[in-house]
Amino acid sequence: MRTRARRRLVALVVPALVLLAGCTAGTGPSPAVTTPTGAPPSPSRTSGPLPIRAVAPAEPAVVVDVTDPVQAALAASRALYAAAPVAVLAAADDTAGQLTAASAAVALGAPLLLTPPAAAASGGVTEPGLAAELTRLRTVAVLVVGPAPAPRGVVVVRLPGGAGGAALTRATGAAFGSTAPVAPGDEAAAVGRLARPRPTVLAASATAVVVGAVAAGDPGPGRTQPVLASPVLAAAEPLVPTLPRTSPPAAVAATVALTGAGTVPPAVLATVRAAGLPLVDAPGADPRATSSAVQALARATPAHVLALGAAFGPGDRLAERVATATTGVELPGGGQLYFPQDEALPGKRYVSIYGSPGTPALGVLGEQDVPATIARAQAHAEPYRALTADTVVPGVEIIATIASAGPGTDGNYSQERPVADLLPLVQAAGAAGMSVVLDLQPGRTDFLTQAQEYQPLLELPYVSLALDPEWRLGPTQVHLKQIGHVDVDEVNAVSAWLAQLVRDHHLPQKALVLHEFALSMIAGRDRLDTSHDELAVVIHVDGQGSQPAKVGTWNAIRQGAPAGVHWGWKNFYDEDKPAMLDPVGTYAIQPTPDLVTYQ
Incomplete structure (x- = not known):
C-alpha cells in the first residue's frame, strides 16, 4: 500500500516539476x-x-x-x-x-x-x-x-x-x-x-x-x-x-502627486507610481512654498493633482495654489509665499528703505538716483543676514500717493504720483531681486480708489501694497491737525480687491502692510480680514521717539491683534532718540520683526 501511494504521489508531483522547469x-x-x-476561471493564456x-x-x-x-x-x-x-x-x-x-x-x-x-x-x-x-x-x-x-x-x-x-x-x-x-x-x-x-x-x-x-x-x-x-x-x-x-497603463498625462503634508503610506505611493504619476514635494502642504516645488510644477504644467494629505485641502483652494505655482514666477527670496510658515523651511524677513523717488524730505529712498537707491537698500539689508537663519530680502517702500497741505486739483489733499514716475525704480528693484511696496497716503479719498490707480504696478509679482491711515482724512479734515484713521471695512475692501487681483493673474502672494502707531488708526481692527490665501497681512508699528517709548508702542499695538498677522518695525534716522537701533538691537525686539523699514 505504501509503494502504491508513493507512486501516485510521484505521478502527481512530476507534472508540477515539468511545469516549473521552464x-x-x-x-x-x-x-x-x-x-x-x-x-471566475483564470483568463485564457492564449488571449491578448x-x-x-x-x-x-x-x-x-x-x-x-x-x-x-x-x-x-x-x-x-x-x-x-x-x-x-x-x-x-x-x-x-x-x-x-x-x-x-x-x-x-x-x-x-x-x-x-x-x-x-x-x-x-x-x-x-x-x-x-x-x-x-x-x-x-x-x-x-x-x-x-x-x-x-x-x-x-x-x-x-x-x-x-x-x-x-x-x-x-x-x-x-x-x-x-x-x-x-x-x-x-x-x-x-x-x-x-x-x-x-x-x-x-x-x-x-x-x-x-x-x-x-x-x-x-x-x-x-x-x-x-x-x-x-x-x-x-x-x-x-x-x-x-x-x-x-x-x-x-500609459502614464496618466498632465497629472502629478503632491507630498509634503506628513508621512504617506507606502501603499498609496505605490499606486501613484504604478499609475505613472511623478511626485512633487510641497513642504507645509503648499505648492507655492519652495522654489523647487514651484519649478517642478512649472515644468510639469499639470491639469490635475492628487494631493496626499488632508492638510492640502480643500481642493478648490489647492487648485488655485497649483495654478499659481505652474507659472514658475517666484518672489524675491524664492518661492511664492511672502512669509513661508512651515517650520522645516527657512523663513523670510524684509529690510526696506522708505520714501518717494526724487523727494529727499520724505525719506532716505529719495535722497539719490535709482542705481544708488538700489545699492543703499541692499546695504541696509546686508548686516541682518548674519543675525538670522531666515532669508533676508532687501526692499523699497515707495510713497506712491503723498499727503499734501493743499487740496490739489481734485480736492483730496493727496498728490498721486504717475505710474510712469515710479516705474524706473520699481523695475530696477525687481531686476535686483528686491521687494517693492507701494504706500498710499490718500487724504480725503479712500484707499481702494487709490490702490486701483496703481493696478499696472500691482500686477507685477514682486510689488505689494501698504495703507497709511495716519494720512486718511475725513470730509472736512486737513493733515497734521489730527492723526488720521480708517474703518476696518475700508481696509477689508482693499484686501478683497487685492486678493482677487492676485487670484485672477495667478500671482505670488502679496503683502498688505498696515501702518499703525495708535490703536485709534484702524477702527474695528478686531474684524480685520486675514483669511485671504493670496495675502500676508503685516501691521507695521511706526512709533518714533525714545527707545522705551517705541517699545511701549510696539507692545500696545500688538495687544489684541488679529491672529495670523506679521509685524513690522520702523527705524527713524532723525526722530529716534538717542539714536535709532542698530541691526542687532532691532532684531532683539520680541517678537523679531518680520519687516524692518528705515525712514
Missing part, C-alpha cells in the same frame, strides 16, 4: 495560486494581455486623507484607476509584504490595496470597501503578498513578503531590477522612487541580504536571499505560478 531559477518560495469557491487603465482624477485637485492607510489606498485607487483586471494586496501591518507588493504593483501598473491589520482581519474578514473596489475595477486576479486574507470571487496568487525578483517575475510576468534592502523609516522614500520598466525589488532590511551584484532580482548561484515565512503558504497548495497577462 521557470527562471532562483531561491525563495514559488508563488501559489488558489481559486476561491465561486471565483488584459489592459489596465489609469485615469486622471475627476477634479483639478483631489485631496486624499492619508491618516488611515487602508482607506487612503482605496481612495488613491478610486482616483487613478478605471480598470484593473489584476490588483495587488497586502496587510496594513505587514511592512515586508507592502514593500514586495509595491515593487509588484509598479511593475504591473496596478493598484496596491490593503487589508486591515491582522487583529482586525481575523477570520478572513477584509475591509468592506475592498470588495466594492475590486468589483469597480473589474478585477479577476489578485496578487496577495504576505498573510493578508484573500478576497472572494477572484483568482488569488500568493507570495511571501521579501520574495525575490525571480519569484516576482514568475508570479507577474514582469521584469524587475536588483534587490534593495530598505531600512525602517525609509519605506515611503524607497517606494516613491520605484518606476517601470524594471522597478527595484524592495525588501525590508531584516528580510533581504544582498551580496555583490544581483541581476534582475535573482540571487544567482551561491547567494542567499532569505524571505519571511508566511503562514498562508501551506505545503499542500498547488504551485501554479502566474497571474493573467496584463498590459500596464
Whole structure:
C-alpha cells in the first residue's frame, strides 16, 4: 500500500516539476495560486494581455486623507484607476509584504490595496470597501503578498513578503531590477522612487541580504536571499505560478502627486507610481512654498493633482495654489509665499528703505538716483543676514500717493504720483531681486480708489501694497491737525480687491502692510480680514521717539491683534532718540520683526 501511494504521489508531483522547469531559477518560495469557491476561471493564456487603465482624477485637485492607510489606498485607487483586471494586496501591518507588493504593483501598473491589520482581519474578514473596489475595477486576479486574507470571487496568487525578483517575475510576468534592502523609516522614500520598466525589488532590511551584484532580482548561484515565512503558504497548495497577462497603463498625462503634508503610506505611493504619476514635494502642504516645488510644477504644467494629505485641502483652494505655482514666477527670496510658515523651511524677513523717488524730505529712498537707491537698500539689508537663519530680502517702500497741505486739483489733499514716475525704480528693484511696496497716503479719498490707480504696478509679482491711515482724512479734515484713521471695512475692501487681483493673474502672494502707531488708526481692527490665501497681512508699528517709548508702542499695538498677522518695525534716522537701533538691537525686539523699514 505504501509503494502504491508513493507512486501516485510521484505521478502527481512530476507534472508540477515539468511545469516549473521552464521557470527562471532562483531561491525563495514559488508563488501559489488558489481559486476561491465561486471565483471566475483564470483568463485564457492564449488571449491578448488584459489592459489596465489609469485615469486622471475627476477634479483639478483631489485631496486624499492619508491618516488611515487602508482607506487612503482605496481612495488613491478610486482616483487613478478605471480598470484593473489584476490588483495587488497586502496587510496594513505587514511592512515586508507592502514593500514586495509595491515593487509588484509598479511593475504591473496596478493598484496596491490593503487589508486591515491582522487583529482586525481575523477570520478572513477584509475591509468592506475592498470588495466594492475590486468589483469597480473589474478585477479577476489578485496578487496577495504576505498573510493578508484573500478576497472572494477572484483568482488569488500568493507570495511571501521579501520574495525575490525571480519569484516576482514568475508570479507577474514582469521584469524587475536588483534587490534593495530598505531600512525602517525609509519605506515611503524607497517606494516613491520605484518606476517601470524594471522597478527595484524592495525588501525590508531584516528580510533581504544582498551580496555583490544581483541581476534582475535573482540571487544567482551561491547567494542567499532569505524571505519571511508566511503562514498562508501551506505545503499542500498547488504551485501554479502566474497571474493573467496584463498590459500596464500609459502614464496618466498632465497629472502629478503632491507630498509634503506628513508621512504617506507606502501603499498609496505605490499606486501613484504604478499609475505613472511623478511626485512633487510641497513642504507645509503648499505648492507655492519652495522654489523647487514651484519649478517642478512649472515644468510639469499639470491639469490635475492628487494631493496626499488632508492638510492640502480643500481642493478648490489647492487648485488655485497649483495654478499659481505652474507659472514658475517666484518672489524675491524664492518661492511664492511672502512669509513661508512651515517650520522645516527657512523663513523670510524684509529690510526696506522708505520714501518717494526724487523727494529727499520724505525719506532716505529719495535722497539719490535709482542705481544708488538700489545699492543703499541692499546695504541696509546686508548686516541682518548674519543675525538670522531666515532669508533676508532687501526692499523699497515707495510713497506712491503723498499727503499734501493743499487740496490739489481734485480736492483730496493727496498728490498721486504717475505710474510712469515710479516705474524706473520699481523695475530696477525687481531686476535686483528686491521687494517693492507701494504706500498710499490718500487724504480725503479712500484707499481702494487709490490702490486701483496703481493696478499696472500691482500686477507685477514682486510689488505689494501698504495703507497709511495716519494720512486718511475725513470730509472736512486737513493733515497734521489730527492723526488720521480708517474703518476696518475700508481696509477689508482693499484686501478683497487685492486678493482677487492676485487670484485672477495667478500671482505670488502679496503683502498688505498696515501702518499703525495708535490703536485709534484702524477702527474695528478686531474684524480685520486675514483669511485671504493670496495675502500676508503685516501691521507695521511706526512709533518714533525714545527707545522705551517705541517699545511701549510696539507692545500696545500688538495687544489684541488679529491672529495670523506679521509685524513690522520702523527705524527713524532723525526722530529716534538717542539714536535709532542698530541691526542687532532691532532684531532683539520680541517678537523679531518680520519687516524692518528705515525712514
